[in-house]
Amino acid sequence: MKMAKPTLLLIDGNSLAFRAFFALINQVDRFVNHEGLHTNALVGFNNLLDGIVDPFKPDLALVAWDAGKTTFRTGKFDDYKGNRDKTPQELVEQFEPLRKMVELHGIKSYELPGYEADDIIGTTARMGEVAGYAVTIVTGDRDMTQLVTDDVSVWVTKKGISEIDHYTPAMVAEVYDGLTPAQIVEVKGLQGDTSDNYPGVAGIGPKTAIKLMKEYHTIPEMYERIDEMKASKQKEKLIAGKEDALSSRDLATIRTNAPVDYDLSSLTYNGPDYEAIIPFYQHLDFKAQLVKLANQGHTIPAPTGVQNGADGEPAHDMNNTPLEVRSLTATNLTHIEQLGDEISFYLELDDENYHTANPVGFVIGNNEHGYFVSRDIELLVQGTPVNRILQDATVKKNVFNAKGTIVALRRLGLTLPNVAFDLLLVAYLLDANDNNNDMGALAHENGYYAVRTDEEVYGKGAKFAIPEADEDLFEHLGRKAMAIQYLKDPLMAKLAEHEQTQLYDDIELPLTSVLADMEATGITVDANTLLEMRSKLTERLAELEQTIYQQAGHEFNVQSPKQLGVVLFEEMGYTPIKKTKTGYSTSVEVLEKMGDVPLVASILAYRQIAKIQSTYVEGLLRVIHGSDSKVHTRYLQTLTQTGRLSSVDPNLQNIPVRIEEGRRIRKAFVPREKGWRILSADYSQIELRVLAHITGDKHLQEAFINGEDIHAATARRIFGIGPDETVDGNIRRQAKAVNFGIVYGISDFGLAKNIGVSRKQAKQIIDTYFEQYPGVKTWSEEIIAAAREQGYVETIAHRRRYLPDIKAKNFNLRSFAERTAMNSPIQGSAADIIKIAMINMEKALRDAGLQSKMLLQVHDELIFEAPESELPILHELVPRVMDSAMPLDVPLIVASHEGETWYDAK
Secondary structure, eight states: OOOOOOEEEEEEHHHHHHHHHHHTGGGTTTSBOTTSOBOHHHHHHHHHIIIIIHHHOOSEEEEEEOOOSOBHHHHHOTTTTTTOOOOOHHHHTTHHHHHHHHHHTTOEEEEOTBSOHHHHHHHHHHHHHHTTOEEEEEESOGGGGGGOOSSEEEEEEETTTTEEEEEOHHHHHHHTTTOOGGGHHHHHHHHOBTTTTBOOSTTOOHHHHHHHHHHHSSHHHHHHTGGGSOSOHHHHHHHHTHHHHHHHHHHHOOOSOOOOOOOGGGGBOOOOOHHHHHHHHHHHTOHHHHHHHHHTTOOOOOOTTTSBOTTSSBOOOGGGOOOOEEEOOTTSGGGGGGSOSEEEEEEEESSSOTTTOOEEEEEEEETTTEEEEESOGGGGSTTSHHHHHHTOTTSEEEESSHHHHHHHHHHTTOOOOOEEEEHHHHHHHHOTTOOOOOHHHHHHHTTOOSSOOHHHHHOSGGGOOOOSSHHHHHHHHHHHHHHHHHHHHHHHHHHHHTTOHHIIIIIIHHHHHHHHHHHHHOEEEOHHHHHHHHHHHHHHHHHHHHHHHHHHTSOOOTTOHHHHHHIIIIISOOOOSOEETTEEOOOHHHHHTTTTSHHHHHHHHHHHHHHIIIIIIIHHHHHOOTTTSEEOOEEESSSOSSOOOEEESSOOSOOOOSSHHHHGGGGGEEOSSTTEEEEEEEESSHHHHHHHHHHOOHHHHHHHHTTOOHHHHHHHHHHTOOTTSOOOHHHHHHHHHHHHHHHTTOOHHHHHHHHTOOHHHHHHHHHHHHHHOHHHHHHHHHHHHHHHHHSEEEOTTOOEEEOTTTTOSSHHHHHHHHHHHHHHHHHHHHHHHHHHHHHHHHHHHHHTTOOOEEEEEETTEEEEEEEGGGHHHHHHHHHHHHHTSSOOSSOOOEEEEEESSTTTOO
16 A cells, blocks of 8 residues: 655745735735734735644744745845835735744744745755655746645645635646646746846737747757747747857746755744744734634644733633533522522523524523523523522622523513623624624634533534534523623723723613513504505506506516616616626615606606615515514614614615605604503704714804704805895705715715815815815814724714724725714714613603603604603603703704604604
């Protein structure tokens, strides 16, 4: 039996580092560790090491590096590689940690002054070949394929470093039309190399070079037989370029006799040094790698600042504490009565919608007394020790997703008082960019790796399944409870460091209970109203369809973008505005530019009504609960980066109100019973009032304090309209676009498009705005500068938004981050205000002993249902509570309206 040869792996360090860097060049400013070190090349190179070296498990391994730009080749040819741009500083700073990474993977790094990495690899490959090794070279440079033999293969990366071509003698022959690997240098000598900047023979390209080498084998042999060639311009070029050909051939030749100072025995591959590589990964913020190692059973020390206890003394390592989990049954319930006054609790559901999902298991416990796990949900019901602990207001509960847990327990008839720590909520406040609802992934982001993600344990999509084995489920739930317990102190300490404790204690945590109550209460939806709407909209769509057929001259599939493109741009002859890979674009953006075409106007109307029909009429009919004729939306409290709430399943915040068909959807939303009404209360221009407060601009503040129409006041200032002159509707509309545009950091291009003026005019309007409101101008400059310095901006209540692109080299990314820096404190503060108002409103209704209920929050609007007898009280109480949510330098104004439906309460 033939024995397999030992293996030698050779890696072209510089080539692959450049490949890895430029593969992620568009995101270079997003791959930065906590100390500001760029890591995009490190990420790619590490993936290559993990993807090739670990599975390969070579006997010997070496990574070769260039020692510098000066080599024997530059001595022979001054301009060798002279056309290359300077290496980006973002890559230069990664070379030292790249070498460290290689060392920690158990691989020798080597560089040799006067030689390139290619020559080190060429020399070592020949050493290995002679010694009987099967040699594999990994590079991003196809020039290395000249080293291919029966015992040397060259793997060339392409498309960054994610795809690889494997070059053997057979593949070289296929690519180079029958040539041998050794003949690649002959081709390079003739055609030259623009990358390495050596000339070759002027006028000789790759096809000609290959053809010549098939006939003459080598450049020296070709010139020995040059007289055999027929007279031609090609022959003249070859004769004139002889010196360049021989010189280029020499430059292209990888040396296999470089004076390296090691022998093969010093290249033994030892495998990664996990004890050292883990802190190295932690320093680089390589969370995915740490998770991978943790799942392989490696010890992951807690990051600096996390492993210390609340008293400052070293605590035991949270990532490597053995899990003590016991199955809880009806026969051993007494154990949990000893858990003390603080517990972690987690209820597992089989779906993210906790209004309808089935509970499949729970865990309760703490680190001191262990964790108890069960699939038996009956153990939570009235009369059991578990039930008593959960409903004991003196016991602190630490959870993940308090709102979801409260609602799910409420469906079981349980309450959950005294929630102290919500891991999901705290992690969101610390960094709203990491809005991950998977506890495993979120724990990993915060330095805890001893818990797996749900996707790893349960699968995803159609493959989602709760493990049948108790051992698997119980361990996962136990580790979730441990994650909650161990992350509490370090994350709460971070909140305090960020001055966000009050934001959590006074706003976000109390809001979870308010939202849970609103969601569980739900809002009644009249299905008959929706069914009538469906019938009318179906008729309207049929009418529009006939109109469209008449305008087009024939029938076609109105909902087919491809068929519509043919009708508009081929049959009707309109000029295409944009093309896609599959034909003409008929997107809304394109069609709106053609709105004066009758057929296009009809198509836009059809699409709008069809969306209302499918998304809102049909969508709402599908989610009305049969038991109470209500819909129970979920408010995502940890999704948006500004702090605004987001409504899903169904989304009640996006019901269209700009067209009548959309507004009519609100007719279906009704109070719970006869004798009750819907009341709506909304803030007037809250974001502009926040802007006036936060910027301190006196002119803006005066307008609000004096009760002026802010858009008319702005129109007078930027368009020079006197106090006795009337501000017409169009001018006011333009001023309104400017006011709100400024809040969102609008550009002259964007404003010009919005109000239908030239960019020059738009720029003049913006400049005039800043002259008239200098406080806004100063603040906008200061907030962008602050964002650059600290990497984030804050709301009035210290809600943070991190801006990783604020220093990006890419203009578009940087500009968007600058606009976000301006908008987030304003929009986020407005979100804080309405959240405070909701908390205060819930308390006010309770304290007043009213039956009225708060049902919905839609951006700046709160929706209530109330018995008619309480409406006079509500009309006074609601605006008063909302107006006083947060003290500002300008008044907050709230208007309230009532009606038989949500539609009427406007």
